[in-house]
Amino acid sequence: MISLEEDDLFPDDDKCSLWLKVLKSKYFKEQLSQIVYEFPFKRSLYIDYRQVSKVGKAGITLADEILENPGKVIEDIYDTIEHNHLIILPENKKFKNSINIRFCNILKKTKMRDLRDLHVNRIVSIDAIIIRSTEVRPTIREAVFRCKAGHFTTEAQAINKFIEPDCCAAEGCTFKKLDLMPKRSHFVNMQKLKIQETGEGLKSGQQPQTLDVYATDDLTDRLNPGDRVTLIGIVRSQQRIAHGEKSVVFDLFMELSAIEREEEDFEDIPIDSAAEKKIKEIARSGRALEMITSSIAPSIYGHTEIKKAIALQLFGGVLKENEDGTICRAAIHVFLIGDPGTAKSAIIRAAAKLAARGNFATMTTSSGPGLTGAVSRDEDNRWVVDAGILSLSDMGLLALDEIDKAEDSDRQALYEAMQEGTVTIHKASIHRMLKARCALLGAANPKHERFDPFADIADQFNMKPAFLSRWDLIFIVQDNPNKEEDMKIAIHISKTHHVGQCKAAKREEEIEESEEEKSVTCEILPVLLRQYISYAQKNISPVLTEQATKYLNEYYTKTRAEATEGKPVPLTARAHETAIRLSEAIARIRLSQNIELIDAKEAIQIFDACIRKVATDPKSGSLDAGRIGSGTSVTKLNIIKAVKHEIEIEPGISHRTLLEKLAEHTSLNGTSDPIIDISSINSAIDELLKKEIYQNRVGHYKVV
Numbered sequence: 004m005i006s007l008e009e010d011d012l013f014p015d016d017d018k019c020s021l022w023l024k025v026l027k028s029k030y031f032k033e034q035l036s037q038i039v040y041e042f043p044f045k046r047s048l049y050i051d052y053r054q055v056s057k058v059g060k061a062g063i064t065l066a067d068e069i070l071e072n073p074g075k076v077i078e079d080i081y082d083t084i085e086h087n088h089l090i091i092l093p094e095n096k097k098f099k100n101s102i103n104i105r106f107c108n109i110l111k112k113t114k115m116r117d118l119r120d121l122h123v124n125r126i127v128s129i130d131a132i133i134i135r136s137t138e139v140r141p142t143i144r145e146a147v148f149r150c151k152a153g154h155f156t157t158e159a160q161a162i163n164k165f166i167e168p169d170c171c172a173a174e175g176c177t178f179k180k181l182d183l184m185p186k187r188s189h190f191v192n193m194q195k196l197k198i199q200e201t202g203e204g205l206k207s208g209q210q211p212q213t214l215d216v217y218a219t220d221d222l223t224d225r226l227n228p229g230d231r232v233t234l235i236g237i238v239r240s241q242q243r244i245a246h247g248e249k250s251v252v253f254d255l256f257m258e259l260s261a262i263e264r265e266e267e268d269f270e271d272i273p274i275d276s277a278a279e280k281k282i283k284e285i286a287r288s289g290r291a292l293e294m295i296t297s298s299i300a301p302s303i304y305g306h307t308e309i310k311k312a313i314a315l316q317l318f319g320g321v322l323k324e325n326e327d328g329t330i331c332r333a334a335i336h337v338f339l340i341g342d343p344g345t346a347k348s349a350i351i352r353a354a355a356k357l358a359a360r361g362n363f364a365t366m367t368t369s370s371g372p373g374l375t376g377a378v379s380r381d382e383d384n385r386w387v388v389d390a391g392i393l394s395l396s397d398m399g400l401l402a403l404d405e406i407d408k409a410e411d412s413d414r415q416a417l418y419e420a421m422q423e424g425t426v427t428i429h430k431a432s433i434h435r436m437l438k439a440r441c442a443l444l445g446a447a448n449p450k451h452e453r454f455d456p457f458a459d460i461a462d463q464f465n466m467k468p469a470f471l472s473r474w475d476l477i478f479i480v481q482d483n484p485n486k487e488e489d490m491k492i493a494i495h496i497s498k499t500h501h502v503g504q505c506k507a508a509k510r511e512e513e514i515e516e517s518e519e520e521k522s523v524t525c526e527i528l529p530v531l532l533r534q535y536i537s538y539a540q541k542n543i544s545p546v547l548t549e550q551a552t553k554y555l556n557e558y559y560t561k562t563r564a565e566a567t568e569g570k571p572v573p574l575t576a577r578a579h580e581t582a583i584r585l586s587e588a589i590a591r592i593r594l595s596q597n598i599e600l601i602d603a604k605e606a607i608q609i610f611d612a613c614i615r616k617v618a619t620d621p622k623s624g625s626l627d628a629g630r631i632g633s634g635t636s637v638t639k640l641n642i643i644k645a646v647k648h649e650i651e652i653e654p655g656i657s658h659r660t661l662l663e664k665l666a667e668h669t670s671l672n673g674t675s676d677p678i679i680d681i682s683s684i685n686s687a688i689d690e691l692l693k694k695e696i697y698q699n700r701v702g703h704y705k706v707v
């Protein structure tokens with residue numbers, strides 16, 4: 004009688020002879036001998052799908068089998084290697100418990116949201132971002148039990164569930180109660196990860212899908228929250244347990260087989276030849292930057308300079324690695340400050356939506372852990388690290404609203420991300436440095452409702468000067484009523500609504516061809532713009548030409564020379580770096596591998612206009628790097644000096660007398676400008692109270 008089991012045996016033998024052919028091919032033979040030499044450091048045999056399919060007829064049959072039934076393939080390969088003694092490990096270690104069989108180079112990608120029951124027990128390749136990782140802990144893979152009579156029973160374990168045998172496996176033995184023998188059992192290191200889907204599909208506002216992934220042995224401790232990777236693994240299903248009861252619903256999870264595409268720096272958006280043609284046409288048109296600018300938040304009137312800065316931010320500069328291991332950041336950070344109620348929030352929200360890896364957060368809702376990452380315990384009492392929004396935006400754009408509300412620790416984290424491109428997590432036994440190389444697009448409201456052009460900027464927005472100095476471009480958005488401008492805004496808003504109404508009513512023919520109506524629609528649609536950005540980042544890494552270098556250097560030295568004795572420092576070296584980054588982005592938009600003179604000129608035009616608005620001291624009229632954080636501004640220093648001087652002359656002077664005395668001064672800052680406002684005097688007193696003066700009684704000051 005031939006039983007079913009025996010029937011299965013023939014194809015198995017068949018498979019083993021096929022695998023023997025494949026494993027004896029050059030590619031796999033080399034890998035096997037490497038394992039012999041490098042064990043235990045190398046302890047995974049990678050079954051490369053493409054290499055397998057290259058080995059004649061046998062390879063083609065087996066390649067199909069890898070996709071269909073990877074679990075069975077793993078058993079077949081173990082059998083083939085053991086029966087044919089293809090590897091002898093040191094100390095005669097059991098091959099099966101020492102070497103992992105892994106699959107790689109599975110070409111066809113599966114989207115996480117498309118995973119269904121048909122994928123269960125099959126191998127898939129998925130693009131994802133790691134959003135959570137646990138500590139690495141040993142987990143039992145093969146448990147050995149002993150009964151009272153001393154028989155041993157071996158039970159293979161599921162990756163996430165402990166399986167106990169019903170009774171002793173020895174023939175005739177009736178013992179049911181068995182003891183686990185940890186020393187005889189086989190353990191392997193394990194780490195649980197949670198991944199979230201990535202890709203263009205998510206931009207339509209869908210909730211992203213997540214999946215648990217189990218990484219074992221040499222694949223543990225390789226990935227961090229925030230990493231973007233392609234993972235290859237076997238999909239498994241497990242019954243969900245709700246309130247202690249088994250549910251009818253099954254959850255999917257993945258047993259990780261291989262990690263591919265680590266360190267991918269740009270979003271790989273599929274671009275067809277038609278899109279590529281359009282992108283090249285726009286790049287050649289000579290108005291690429293203008294077209295992109297007009298496609299950013301077109302429903303918001305004006306703010307062209309800000310939108311232009313965002314355009315440059317989306318394309319970014321060139322990431323440079325220095326020989327000493329430090330990096331020059333590629334990210335361009337843009338900061339919008341000013342009156343509440345202006346379009347700041349709407350603009351940054353639109354930009355985050357437009358970027359392929361764009362995220363939006365408000366500092367009031369996403370503080371601390373939300374920003375940098377969180378450490379907590381999971382259901383198995385293991386430490387887990389969840390990625391914060393800074394890591395999730397790595398090599399992307401993070402729009403952050405209400406930065407003025409940030410706590411000190413958050414600001415510290417932002418500062419590190421802006422400068423180093425990392426966030427550091429220190430909690431309990433967890434010390435991690437996660438990648439956070441994102442371009443920041445921040446918005447902040449002033450402490451006292453309206454922006455005060457005369458008061459210190461860092462003070463007004465509740466931030467340290469060093470933090471302020473890390474922004475490449477700072478824009479002041481003020482709400483100043485102006486009849487002509489207001490009319491333009493009104494027209495723009497009504498046109499936006501008109502176009503929207505026509506589209507809703509399917510009366511597109513009524514949308515006029517007027518300039519105004521054109522301006523409320525995108526010149527480049529978001530999908531194409533994302534393709535454009537991806538294409539440029541992937542293919543273009545522009546290099547400075549001699550002329551451009553000369554132009555940038557001259558601007559820097561010329562502007563620095565504006566400073567004469569007693570006058571403030573107009574620019575710092577950081578500004579020069581900003582100008583270089585901006586010209587890189589501009590060249591990239593033109594799809595040019597060289598940064599030409601025109602790119603440098605455009606960059607300087609944008610930079611100079613921005614810095615003159617924000618860093619010109621309204622009291623002295625000179626450009627002052629101190630106003631945007633690079634040290635204390637000269638005006639502020641002068642006021643501090645004057646305040647201290649008055650206190651020195653009259654120890655114990657009252658607050659009121661101090662204000663009156665100072666108001667008499669007409670030449671505080673070396674000009675005849677009489678403006679000294681109370682708020683700058685108060686902030687000077689605050690500054691002095693830190694070290695140099697004290698209150699001998701409330702509201703009376705003395706020098707220390």
Ligand SMILES: [Zn+2]
Pocket residue numbers: 150151152153154171172173176177178
């Ligand atoms: Zn027994």
